[in-house]
Amino acid sequence: MEQLGTGESVAFWIFAVLGVTAAIGVVAVKNLFRAALLLVFCFFTVAGIYGSLSADFMAVAQVLVYMGAISVLIIFAVMLTRDLRHGNPFNRGWAWALVICAALMGLLVFVFIDTSWPTIEATQVEAVNQVGKDEATTSAIAESIFDKDFGFLLPFEIAAAMILAAVIGAIALVRDK
Amino acid sequence: MEWHLISPELTMAVLALVVILLDLVVEKKHYLPIVSAVGLIVPLVLAIDLWNEGGLAMNDMLAVDKFAIFFKVLILGITAMVIMSSWRYVNDKFEHLRGEFYALILLSALGLMLMAAAREMITIYVSLELSSMSLYALTAFLKDRKSTESGLKYILLGGIASAILLYGMVLVFGFTGTTHLDGIGAALADGGAREPGLLLGVVLIASGFAFKIGAVPFHMWMPDVYEGAPTPVTAYLSVASKAAGFAVILRIFFEAFGEPGWLYDDWSVLWGVLAVVTMSIGNLLAIQQSNIKRLLAYSGVAQVGYILVGLAAANAAGQSGIMFYLAVYSLANLGAFIAVIAISNKIGSDEISDYSGMFKRAPVLALVLGVCLISLTGIPPTAGFMGKLVVFKAAMDEGMLWLVVFGVVNSVIAAFYYFKVMKVMFIGEAKSLVGIPSDSGIRAALVISIFGVLLLGIYPYALTKWADIAAVLLP
Numbered sequence: 001m002e003q004l005g006t007g008e009s010v011a012f013w014i015f016a017v018l019g020v021t022a023a024i025g026v027v028a029v030k031n032l033f034r035a036a037l038l039l040v041f042c043f044f045t046v047a048g049i050y051g052s053l054s055a056d057f058m059a060v061a062q063v064l065v066y067m068g069a070i071s072v073l074i075i076f077a078v079m080l081t082r083d084l085r086h087g088n089p090f091n092r093g094w095a096w097a098l099v100i101c102a103a104l105m106g107l108l109v110f111v112f113i114d115t116s117w118p119t120i121e122a123t124q125v126e127a128v129n130q131v132g133k134d135e136a137t138t139s140a141i142a143e144s145i146f147d148k149d150f151g152f153l154l155p156f157e158i159a160a161a162m163i164l165a166a167v168i169g170a171i172a173l174v175r176d177k
Numbered sequence: 178m179e180w181h182l183i184s185p186e187l188t189m190a191v192l193a194l195v196v197i198l199l200d201l202v203v204e205k206k207h208y209l210p211i212v213s214a215v216g217l218i219v220p221l222v223l224a225i226d227l228w229n230e231g232g233l234a235m236n237d238m239l240a241v242d243k244f245a246i247f248f249k250v251l252i253l254g255i256t257a258m259v260i261m262s263s264w265r266y267v268n269d270k271f272e273h274l275r276g277e278f279y280a281l282i283l284l285s286a287l288g289l290m291l292m293a294a295a296r297e298m299i300t301i302y303v304s305l306e307l308s309s310m311s312l313y314a315l316t317a318f319l320k321d322r323k324s325t326e327s328g329l330k331y332i333l334l335g336g337i338a339s340a341i342l343l344y345g346m347v348l349v350f351g352f353t354g355t356t357h358l359d360g361i362g363a364a365l366a367d368g369g370a371r372e373p374g375l376l377l378g379v380v381l382i383a384s385g386f387a388f389k390i391g392a393v394p395f396h397m398w399m400p401d402v403y404e405g406a407p408t409p410v411t412a413y414l415s416v417a418s419k420a421a422g423f424a425v426i427l428r429i430f431f432e433a434f435g436e437p438g439w440l441y442d443d444w445s446v447l448w449g450v451l452a453v454v455t456m457s458i459g460n461l462l463a464i465q466q467s468n469i470k471r472l473l474a475y476s477g478v479a480q481v482g483y484i485l486v487g488l489a490a491a492n493a494a495g496q497s498g499i500m501f502y503l504a505v506y507s508l509a510n511l512g513a514f515i516a517v518i519a520i521s522n523k524i525g526s527d528e529i530s531d532y533s534g535m536f537k538r539a540p541v542l543a544l545v546l547g548v549c550l551i552s553l554t555g556i557p558p559t560a561g562f563m564g565k566l567v568v569f570k571a572a573m574d575e576g577m578l579w580l581v582v583f584g585v586v587n588s589v590i591a592a593f594y595y596f597k598v599m600k601v602m603f604i605g606e607a608k609s610l611v612g613i614p615s616d617s618g619i620r621a622a623l624v625i626s627i628f629g630v631l632l633l634g635i636y637p638y639a640l641t642k643w644a645d646i647a648a649v650l651l652p
Contacts, residue, residue, distance in 0.1 A: 107377070108377075110373070111373045111374050111377045112374070114372075114373050114374075115352075115372045115373050115374030115375070116370070116372065117351060117352070117374065118352065118353075118354065149236050150235050150236040150238075151236055152236070152238075152299065153235065153236070154235040154236070154238045154239065154300055155238070155297075155299045155300045155302075155303045158288070158291060158300065158303040158304055158307055159303050159306075161190060161193075161284060161287065161288075161307055162288070162303060162306050162307040162310050164284065165281060165284040165285070165288075165307060165310045165311040165314070166310045166314075168197070168277050168280055168281060168284075168314070169277075169281060169310065169311065169313065169314020169315070170314070171277070172274050172277040172278075172281075172314060172318065173314060173317055173318075173320070173328075175273070175274070176273070
């Protein structure tokens with residue numbers, strides 16, 4: 001974290017705490033509609049974290065796709081669901097789930113603290129920060145996906161085929177037999 | 178770049194699009210399975226044509242090596258057999274969704290082919306999702322209660338498995354700074370430290386793929402999905418997606434995690450333990466089943482356990498053994514499922530008790546099912562025996578006697594439930610004597626599988642020589 005400036009660090013921690021709180025709220029709140037709104041807020045804090053890490057394109061995409069499109073879908077789905085009396089369903093095995101999740105989280109925290117992650121040199125950080133301040137990352141991302149050596153074009157195209165499969169599947173499943 | 182290197186994938190994508198467009202404009206939908214099955218010859222021929230050519234395509238993201246081509250041919254063959262044998266079932270059960278059914282099967286096969294060839298983690302993940310998305314939808318195609326439930330279960334659990342897999346990939350990426358498998362391998366070979374972050378990444382990647390192939394403890398989805406899904410989809414799921422899953426596992430673990438030595442030893446033991454747990458629990462649960470599709474689901478879990486023995490051996494013999502075993506398992510399991518498709522089309526039930534006296538009603542189908550079950554048990558002269566032999570021998574070469582002992586004991590336990598089905602079919606009283614009709618597609622597919630099972634049982638060299646050549650993954 002010390003590689004970020006003070007402002008970025010403060011922003012990161014604010015968004016991180018808010019994001020985790022909102023995420024807990026999503027599963028803990030009884031009212032399904034409020035849970036959906038909290039989820040949207042959680043998406044927003046993730047966009048904020050991207051922003052604090054100088055990933056401006058990711059932040060904008062997160063706002064457009066998740067807060068814009070997906071949240072609308074979720075809220076529509078919640079409002080179109082007829083039987084909302086029971087609210088956010090609770091699982092009878094929640095105690096077990098809590099134990100397992102706590103153990104998993106303990107493991108992850110241990111791993112993150114105990115691992116000496118490879119870091120780049122301070123001079124390179126300077127250079128990266130300079131690039132980040134001068135221009136947006138959008139063109140660099142476009143470059144790495146679509147450059148003339150095919151960059152990451154292949155996964156991009158496979159994703160297109162995947163969306164085609166998902167659309168065909170969705171239409172087939174809602175159509176009459 | 179040379180486009181012919183990715184010609185099998187390109188033609189496969191075009192074939193799927195052709196089927197979708199034909200479905201829009203053509204009135205006579207019974208051409209669709211013919212177009213799909215015959216069209217598969219084009220990518221098949223193009224793939225085989227690349228056999229003697231090596232290379233990397235699309236910015237080194239796809240490997241065009243013998244290993245990938247072996248799996249592509251296997252996946253294309255499985256897809257062709259499933260399409261051939263299912264046209265009547267599809268006509269009966271979802272007549273208005275024929276175009277969508279064939280298009281999704283082809284798109285899913287495209288994803289599996291890409292999985293077998295991908296050597297970059299983002300490509301691997303997106304290909305996996307391409308095949309999974311198609312299969313999620315296909316599972317729910319019957320639109321009855323069971324099918325819908327199984328589709329929902331599959332997509333929820335599959336989503337969680339994908340998240341786990343991605344988490345593992347992110348940890349490995351954070352550690353090595355690249356998503357290319359050879360780059361990861363090079364980075365790990367240099368820095369030899371045994372960091373917990375890297376180990377967790379490897380374990381999470383293993384978990385994600387263990388879900389895909391259905392290894393214990395990630396097998397919970399299989400019986401429900403297998404039972405609820407349309408039987409041709411179950412047949413496809415039980416062989417094709419397992420084959421591609423093993424292809425990816427082999428490539429990731431040999432190319433990216435093949436060095437340093439301690440990492441290699443770690444994952445060898447990891448898969449060895451999973452192998453023992455998988456075959457034991459799969460067999461114990463299979464014994465209790467009364468539904469043939471659930472029985473084949475749990476037997477499939479146990480078979481994954483035997484295949485994992487070859488992975489735990491982690492040597493070239495293990496690689497080629499896995500490839501041979503997968504081909505043999507695919508033939509036998511497809512044969513069994515196709516016989517089940519024909520029988521359940523007529524009697525409308527998947528309960529083993531309803532198979533009573535099936536030998537008197539449909540002698541050929543019962544014999545085929547019997548031979549396939551014998552091959553799955555692993556008794557000579559069927560190919561299943563040779564498959565177990567090569568895989569167990571690879572483990573013996575590494576001195577993993579404990580693993581082989583577990584494998585042999587489990588094979589004996591498995592004989593119990595396979596023979597139970599045969600006893601019901603051959604000795605049981607027939608409830609009626611009405612014959613079971615089968616069509617030309619089913620007959621052709623059954624001939625292929627029986628011929629393959631017996632030929633490879635008697636003369637395994639016909640395939641092992643290709644598997645040996647194709648087992649080229651090195652750290």
